[in-house]
């Protein structure tokens with residue numbers, strides 16, 4: 201099926217009727233002999249902001265990597281905007297990631313993954329790698345600066361000179377520059393002082409998704425509870441307790 205990806209610029213006001221952005225069925229994935237994700241199902245609708253919470257090592261990052269085609273192996277179905285992107289994975293990690301990105305995925309990985317010598321503005325520009333995003337990059341940068349005001353006065357500063365919190369804003373801002381329809385944000389508060397981590401999460405809550413969707417992986421359920429549309433607990437490679445934030449909290453505490 202040929203799926204066209206419309207302009208999902210974060211901050212865009214238009215919200216279309218809800219549609220399925222992601223449909224994962226029976227996904228198992230891992231590295232070599234190790235199976236990390238176990239027969240997992242997940243459906244995400246446009247406009248949804250979802251939290252996946254679980255302790256260190258329970259597979260949150262691996263789920264994101266599997267969706268992006270970056271795990272050692274995977275099986276099961278992953279439909280992104282109705283297009284099957286899961287079946288190609290047996291042919292090698294990373295080999296089809298560019299196609300998955302073209303189908304609408306933006307992965308904002310754990311840690312900062314920045315280039316110390318490049319300025320904030322150069323980083324943001326580097327996130328606008330599709331033709332549509334590049335054409336609109338000036339407007340997109342303005343929207344990123346609305347989400348992360350501290351970056352306004354730092355646009356010409358090499359990222360290596362920034363604080364940890366500012367770097368995190370840059371790496372998330374770069375991911376949000378794309379015209380993706382699904383944003384996967386991996387542990388955005390990790391390694392930051394609690395107050396800074398909270399402000400980064402606040403900024404993610406302020407992103408106007410339009411008809412895009414966002415999944416945020418976090419160890420700290422308190423940062424997401426009551427603020428996202430759904431919180432899902434993750435325990436030993438399986439999703440537990442979809443729908444209710446309280447239930448997810450329960451699962452998290454028992455894990």
Ligand SMILES: Nc1ncnc2c1ncn2[C@@H]1O[C@H](COP(=O)(O)OP(=O)(O)OP(=O)(O)O)[C@@H](O)[C@H]1O
Pocket residue numbers: 231234236254255256257258259260261262263310387419
């Ligand atoms: N490249 C890899 N090769 C082999 N095993 C891996 C690899 N990456 C992760 N793992 C293993 O997969 C399991 C799940 O790790 P994963 O990073 O997905 O968990 P997580 O819930 O995101 O936790 P974290 O907060 O540490 O990122 C862990 O046991 C980890 O050691």
